[in-house]
Amino acid sequence: MKINEIEALVRPNIRALCPYSTARDEFKGSLGVFLDANESPFDTGFNRYPDPRQSALKERLSAIKCIPAGNIFVGNGSDEAIDLVYRIFCEPGKDSSVIISPSYGMYSVCADINGVAYRSVQLEEDFSLDTGKLLAACDPTTKVIFLCSPNNPTANVFPTEQILDIVDRFPGMVVLDEAYADFSSAGSLRRYIFDHPNLIVLQTLSKAWGLAGLRLGLAFSNEYVMRLFAMVKYPYNVNALSQQAALKALGQDVRVKIEETLKQRAVLAGELESSACVRKVYPSEANFLLVEFDDPDAVYAHLVSDGVIVRNRNKVKGCSGCLRITVGLASENEALMKSLKRYEESNIR
């Protein structure tokens, strides 16, 4: 797709939008007497509005991600970016999206909230994606396809060539959610935004970076699409405290934590595989394991009674029998294994 073809995908009201211009948009200096935004002059540490463009944070992210700041959107979690995609590209009651299943729930919830129809394409038994089935589910009303790789909750990645083939063949936007890319040997596809104008890559600071409480999600795409995001978002969508704390936290050596999680993932997978109550541990490219049990509901209830909380995915189509287990600290994973051992012993007696 060509960049000028993207414009035709945008909702007419958004294409014609004259966005709100904040006081900080109109004067960008940092020195002076600021009497332009009706802020309180009394210093509380937070009496000034935050930078609506998050310039300092984007510069830092630009260096870390090797992506120019103009190709980065920072939002109130990835969930904001998912919602913005619907609000920018999908006319309620008219346009539609196509999502994969099982996957992250927000793609369909955001569709419902925005009054946009969606179709789900079921992954195969081995959690691979059939490109023919995916594209066949699209019709002329389909503006967006949502992909997630590594996928939540199945923990697998889709091959890079397959994702790029979908991006090349689909005449609409493709959103690739890479919340777990930091844990994957496949890495990120964000560099492909430059020669694929219909590709939007989502990442987050909630997982590998350990900042879920700050609510910081990222989107990468071409500058035109990023300008649309900037126009439609709330002017001050990322608060001052989050911007400051993220700038500081981005200085940490995140590799060490990722390596430790990968090590713990391998240990935990090995232990679960040799557990009598476990049927299967699916291969994982993320910071969690999808694990099939003989009696998942009983295991779930037993774990809860021991104060170990995992996610029960038994009722999710394609995941029957499965619990989703986040890889924790060594001590937390040991608590899980200890509880499972007790479960097995009580079942033998």
Ligand SMILES: *Cc1c(COP(=O)(O)O)cnc(C)c1O
């Ligand atoms: C955890 C997760 C996110 C993160 O969302 P935030 O709003 O950034 O915290 C996004 N996508 C998927 C698939 C996830 O599992």
